[in-house]
Amino acid sequence: MLEVEGIHTFYGLSHILFGVSLKVEPGEIVCLLGRNGAGKTTTMKSIMGLTPPKQGSIKFKGEEITGKAPYLLARKGIGYVPDDRRIFADLTVGENLEIAARKAREHEGWDKERVYELFPTLREIESRKGGCLSGGEQKMLAIARALMGNPELLLLDEPTEGLAPMLVRTLEEQIKKLREAGLTVLLAEQNVRSALRLGDRGYIIDNGQIRYQGSIEELRENEEVRRKYLLV
Ligand SMILES: Nc1ncnc2c1ncn2[C@@H]1O[C@H](COP(=O)(O)OP(=O)(O)OP(=O)(O)O)[C@@H](O)[C@H]1O
Numbered sequence: 001m002l003e004v005e006g007i008h009t010f011y012g013l014s015h016i017l018f019g020v021s022l023k024v025e026p027g028e029i030v031c032l033l034g035r036n037g038a039g040k041t042t043t044m045k046s047i048m049g050l051t052p053p054k055q056g057s058i059k060f061k062g063e064e065i066t067g068k069a070p071y072l073l074a075r076k077g078i079g080y081v082p083d084d085r086r087i088f089a090d091l092t093v094g095e096n097l098e099i100a101a102r103k104a105r106e107h108e109g110w111d112k113e114r115v116y117e118l119f120p121t122l123r124e125i126e127s128r129k130g131g132c133l134s135g136g137e138q139k140m141l142a143i144a145r146a147l148m149g150n151p152e153l154l155l156l157d158e159p160t161e162g163l164a165p166m167l168v169r170t171l172e173e174q175i176k177k178l179r180e181a182g183l184t185v186l187l188a189e190q191n192v193r194s195a196l197r198l199g200d201r202g203y204i205i206d207n208g209q210i211r212y213q214g215s216i217e218e219l220r221e222n223e224e225v226r227r228k229y230l231l232v
């Protein structure tokens, strides 16, 4: 589904990613783990065309997409939920969803009704303004909005960050349901516990380089690697 090969990404003159490679197979939840400033968000933005890499290649369903504009990638089926959410504060929850709607290529698409089945809370607050939502509600709305674009691959940047433990669990269950619904997910996380509960495979990024890759079971058992790069 997604193949990132040796990408180098810069912000101006600062070299941030050094040959990052990773793969996501259809139907997987792959976690990209790393501490603060490790390069998780930059990797997501590189894939989504927001900070195109200077070197390396990114393929989506076998097609070269390196350097393509974000809106084209959205059309091709990549959904992106940034860490800062970008909910429209003046629009209601329902309106935030409606403006993100995009026709599905197949009949099995997402619409408001299906999104509300996954996030019942959003139905209850449908007429509330985006600016009046709690952090957890905003996170759900951001994911729900991405679903309205009918993505095949969803890039989730720290979806549980800053949430109370109970909400983290709820959101994890909802993300698992996305996999059941046939979505493929690349999840950037600092929260290793969350990743261990959710993911199929994991990569650890540190200082802009991939330091480790393996199945979630291998990562769970490898305390040394977790301590070295994740401080847990
Ligand atoms: N707009 C920017 N301009 C310059 N440097 C940046 C910019 N954004 C991020 N960086 C730097 O790039 C590096 C990687 O940042 P990035 O946001 O990708 O890390 P992250 O793993 O997502 O961290 P966090 O857990 O804080 O979200 C950091 O050293 C950061 O200071």
Ligand SMILES: [Mg+2]
Binding pocket: 040, 041, 042, 083, 157, 158
């Ligand atoms: Mg980040």
